[in-house]
Amino acid sequence: MPERIIKAFKNAEIEKISHLDYFNIAVSVDCVILGYEDKQLKVLLIKSDLEEFSGLNSLLGDLVRPDEDLDEASYRILRERTGLNDVYLEQVQTFGRLDRHPSGRVVTTAYFSLLDLHHHQLRLSHNDLHWHPVHKIGKLAFDHKDILDSCLHRLRQQVLERPLIFSLLPEKFSLRQLQEVYESILGTELDRRNFRKKVSLKDWLVDLGEMETDVPHRPGKLYKLNPTLKKRLRARLRVS
Amino acid sequence: MPERIIKAFKNAEIEKISHLDYFNIAVSVDCVILGYEDKQLKVLLIKSDLEEFSGLNSLLGDLVRPDEDLDEASYRILRERTGLNDVYLEQVQTFGRLDRHPSGRVVTTAYFSLLDLHHHQLRLSHNDLHWHPVHKIGKLAFDHKDILDSCLHRLRQQVLERPLIFSLLPEKFSLRQLQEVYESILGTELDRRNFRKKVSLKDWLVDLGEMETDVPHRPGKLYKLNPTLKKRLRARLRVS
DNA sequence: TACAAATATGTACTTGAAACACATTAACCG
């Protein structure tokens, strides 16, 4: 099989390189899994078990299996690590630096996903899995800090245009909660009145006619995401 | 070496799959090389030499070599195919469908680049290389139509925000030429007066104090890209 | 029951985009 592929890419210089070398590249995916808690955006990390990176955390990744799509692989990792199925997932960028993995050549494709950190189905697969506030993260194993940063950059670009952010919140939420999520992602303070005007113009929200409970102040109205949009979010990630 | 990598990704299910299978995935890059001519955006394509796709064109791609970065690989393809060095290049997306290549599993990363189709250094490497108007393209080999579309989508997103478009034009150009390029990319007509106002606010342009020649009407002023921005464009793609 | 703190809604101002008009210049042609 490998020979067939190399033949398909017939290239003048091909004889200079051993055929097998072309298949010394491994393909992996890495997931930047983001949640929201205590007014902070958090990312799910695991302690690296490579001695080269002892003491450092890394993103959740795995080799892509011979029989699975890239999207499927990232979806599988998410499922294995969190137990969650209906999660927003988006490919961001592929990283292929020669020395990015100490054990050999690994090209990795980064995905980010957003989920409700307090979802009742959330079951972390491993004791060494923990949520870390993204703005407190220093070094990570491999080039994972770069990967994280590129995903956060993409998230910030998209978050005002598309209704992604609701995956971070529980089913019902108040406008204050929603605003706080935006503020933690964008790293800026927003004017409450203008914010409310902006989201109300977008027809993203449905007023539930209910109020917050157990808050130490005047309760606000509760909203949920417009069901049509919710379906559309799910549709994007139907993989397996 | 492969064994070391697989060990590094220790996974519960790893034993189910033959170790070597993980390295049956080839990694390639495909370049969507865009130029501008006759008021049309054009893409450089080559006749596919696979019998499965006989009669169809394909993008320019190649396997990533064991000793080169993804960016380097796309840069090399560009150089080999066009003879050009200083070209804008941007990674867009990675495609990994299982059946996307008839000869086996190939994961490919798509790049797009913009260049001046009439550049004096441009030397196409091959007789079967031709420029095709993007809006007239039907089928392509592999999933290359999807790749082309995703690159065009990205280009349309970026073109109003960042000064990419100038790579498509010669050193000196008139505002009319610039507007025509925008219109062909965005697929819309723009108001001349509003367009001029918009670009003049962006400090992208330098007035050369020269005029068009050999035009069958009143000549317009000639401009060039602000040299600072030009340097910055080049800096993004310094690879080898 | 007064106060603190958050919700809820509205208005004036500023900026940017969209629609539109007119004077100017050079090529072309009778």
Next chain:
DNA sequence: CGGTTAATGTGTTTCAAGTACATATTTGTA
């Protein structure tokens, strides 16, 4: 050579969106 044509080059007006800002209302708490 002068009138016509077809571009260039610079406005202005209008409208929508964004930003800054104020006040009344509701609930929890001391």
